[in-house]
Amino acid sequence: MQVPTILLASSSPRRKQLFSWMGWNFALRAVDADEAPLDNEAPQAYVARLAESKAILAAPGLPQDWVVVAADTTVADGKEILGKPSDEEGARRILAQLRGRMHHVHTALVVLETTTGNEYNDLCTSRVPMRNYSDEEMEVYISSGDPLDKAGAYAIQNSNFHPVKNFHGCFANVMGLPLCHLTRTLAKLNIRPRTDVPRVCQENLNYDCPVYEAVLRGEKAG
Numbered sequence: 151m152q153v154p155t156i157l158l159a160s161s162s163p164r165r166k167q168l169f170s171w172m173g174w175n176f177a178l179r180a181v182d183a184d185e186a187p188l189d190n191e192a193p194q195a196y197v198a199r200l201a202e203s204k205a206i207l208a209a210p211g212l213p214q215d216w217v218v219v220a221a222d223t224t225v226a227d228g229k230e231i232l233g234k235p236s237d238e239e240g241a242r243r244i245l246a247q248l249r250g251r252m253h254h255v256h257t258a259l260v261v262l263e264t265t266t267g268n269e270y271n272d273l274c275t276s277r278v279p280m281r282n283y284s285d286e287e288m289e290v291y292i293s294s295g296d297p298l299d300k301a302g303a304y305a306i307q308n309s310n311f312h313p314v315k316n317f318h319g320c321f322a323n324v325m326g327l328p329l330c331h332l333t334r335t336l337a338k339l340n341i342r343p344r345t346d347v348p349r350v351c352q353e354n355l356n357y358d359c360p361v362y363e364a365v366l367r368g369e370k371a372g
Contacts, residue, residue, distance in 0.1 A: 153341055159208035159220040168327040169219070171351060173344030181207040181220075185233065193226035194273060197258035202269065205262040217339065218262040223326045225278075225302025227253045232302045241297035242288065245304065245313075250282035255302070255324045261335050272335045274328035274365075274372040276319035278306070283313060307355070320365070320372045321357045328372065330365040 158169050161180035169176065183203045187196050204220035212218070225232040227247060235241040255278050261270040283291075291311040297303035304313045306324040320328045329347050336342070348362040364371035 153344075155213070155216045156341075157208060157212060157216055157218045159204045159218055162326060164325050165221060165327045168322055168325060168329060168351075169332075171329065171345060171354060172333070172347060179208045183207060183222075187231050191231075192229065193224055193231050193254070193256050194258070194275070196231055197222040197224050197256045198260075198271065198273065201258040201260040202271075205260040205269070209262055209264055212264050214265045216264045217336075217341065218260075218264065219332065219336075220260045220262070221257055221327050221332075223255065223257040223301055223323075225253060225255055227251075234299055234301055235297060235303045238292050238298075241292050241303040244302060245283075245288050245292070245297065248280045248302065248304070248313075249288070250280060252277055252279050253302070254278065257323050257326065257328050257331075259328070259332055259335055261332075261339065263339065270335050270338050272328075272331045274320055274323045274331045276317075276323045276372045278314055278319070278324060279316050280304075280313055281315035283311070287311065318360050320361055321355050321359065322351055323372055328365075330362045331372070334366055334368060 156174055156176040158176050158178050159181050181204045183200055200222035201220045205218045208218050232244050235244055255276045257274045259272040306314050322329050329351050333343055333347050352359050361371040
């Protein structure tokens with residue numbers, strides 16, 4: 151089957167990089183979705199709503215044989231949604247809150263067919279244990295500027311700060327695009343990646359993923 155033209159509704163360089171590992175040519179379109187949570191909105195519902203909003207905002211004007219892929223990721227401490235910090239003080243507060251504790255990262259996926267208007271949805275949730283980094287380590291990381299465009303004020307892949315310890319979930323999810331969840335979602339449209347996604351993902355991330363087989367079987371894992 152010929153793969154339709156795919157639009158990734160994102161301006162994130164991390165999502166662009168991850169998506170490129172699936173082997174397709176694709177287009178990008180940045181969208182400006184309102185990221186303010188609704189009153190008492192659960193984190194899972196929040197990311198699902200934003201991913202759908204991004205897909206809908208990206209679709210107008212596209213030819214009818216295109217497919218839109220959209221994603222939204224958030225860090226949640228219990229029911230509290232931890233977005234991107236607005237300044238260094240916000241990053242400091244979030245990192246101190248997460249230090250030495252377990253939290254969750256949720257990524258919602260929406261695949262939208264422009265021909266039919268059909269949507270296909272998925273959700274990946276990962277348990278993320280933060281290490282007990284020192285105040286000094288935290289301040290050095292904050293001064294680098296890296297936390298300021300990250301939900302939860304950290305990047306799991308940052309090799310200098312390495313904020314996460316003993317992680318056993320989908321590494322790509324915490325970066326913003328769970329590729330095996332996306333693979334199984336696109337399979338519903340008979341769209342298959344042109345690479346061995348688990349192998350390429352693990353090689354690029356230098357990570358031995360313990361959950362990919364369960365995810366590709368359709369199990370609730372992340």
